Amino acid sequence: MDPKLQKIYEEAETDMKKAIEHLEAELAKIRAGKVVPELVEGIKVDYYGTQMPLNQLASINNLDARTLVIKPWDKGALEAIDRAIQEANLGVNPTNDGEVIRLAFPPLSEETRKNLVKKAHQVAEQARIAIRNIRRDAIEQVRKLKKEGISEDLARHMEEEIQKLTDKYVKLVDKHIEKKEQEILEV
Secondary structure, three states: OOHHHHHHHHHHHHHHHHHHHHHHHHHHHOOOOOOOOHHHHOOEEEEOOEEEEHHHOEEEEEEEOOEEEEEEOOHHHHHHHHHHHHHOOOOOOOEEOOOOEEEEOOOOOHHHHHHHHHHHHHHHHHHHHHHHHHHHHHHHHHHHHHHOOOOHHHHHHHHHHHHHHHHHHHHHHHHHHHHHHHHHHOO
16 A cells, blocks of 8 residues: 555544544543543643643542542642632532532433433534544545545545544444433433
8 A cells, every 4th residue: 555545544543533532531521420520620720820720739539429529739729729610610519628629419300411411412423523524634635646646546445444434433433422321311
């Protein structure tokens, strides 16, 4: 196989893997039945004038299925963390006892679960769009190479391989969303 075509294929596959990794990270932020630390890890805290991710300032643990405990390594960061959580608009009010912050999430109603499923499907659709855009860009690169003299058969074969790769990653998105939907709807 032509090294230029091989490079296009490998770059497309790498980009599609990144799209799946992003999807996994976004789906982890969507609350299912059990509260997970990923819900708050990405919150940025203004710590002495610097925006820092919450998980770099504190340990985040589950107390039970509906409660997260955030214990800052520096007690001076407690107020800043509290403020950042309130600004993140998670739908819960943090409880600050001077040592740790507790976040008690209410149980999910059926309506809330349906809204979370919709949100998860939107995230999945964004991943599918990203994967299809990667396919489009890769196929455009193959067509440019065809104009530069690569055989038509070789170009057509690579386009088919890129389509197979796209189908594989779109199925992976579908599996992820199906799993997340079951998690969310499980009572």
